[in-house]
Amino acid sequence: MAPARVSFARRLREVSEHQLLIAAQRKVAARYGTAPPLPPRGVDRFWQQVYVPAYHHLPWTLRATVMRAMPGSHRRTWHQPERGSGPAV
Known part of the structure; x- marks a missing residue:
């Protein structure tokens, strides 16, 4: 089964989130004196x-x-709730 194609925007977001x-993790490792992730390549x-x-x-x-x-998905916003048209009972 072939993997599903991912849109450019989705891939850009995934890579961006991963790199951030x-x-x-590097910043936290430096703060607490632990081993950071491997240095970046390519x-x-x-x-x-x-x-x-x-x-x-x-x-x-x-x-x-x-x-x-x-x-x-980050563009999704909460929709306005529907107004009731009469009594609930």
């Missing part, structure tokens, strides 16, 4: 040395705007 998680190096610092330097309002503009 690795960066957070494409991961770009994410860790360019994307993560750039992400952390952007103001939250800009990050939130970009996230809302990207397709994916």
Whole structure:
């Protein structure tokens, strides 16, 4: 059975979340003096040395705007509850 194709936006979000998680693990490991994850290689190096610092330097309002503009589950918002049309009984 062939694996299902994942959209570009979904893949970008997955990789972004994973790389931000690795960066957070490194930060916590440094704080508590434990072994950090292995150093990045290849494409991961770009994410860790360019994307993560750039992400952390952007103001939250800009990050939130970009996230809302990207397709994916993070764009789902709560819908307005339906108004009742009469008594409940």
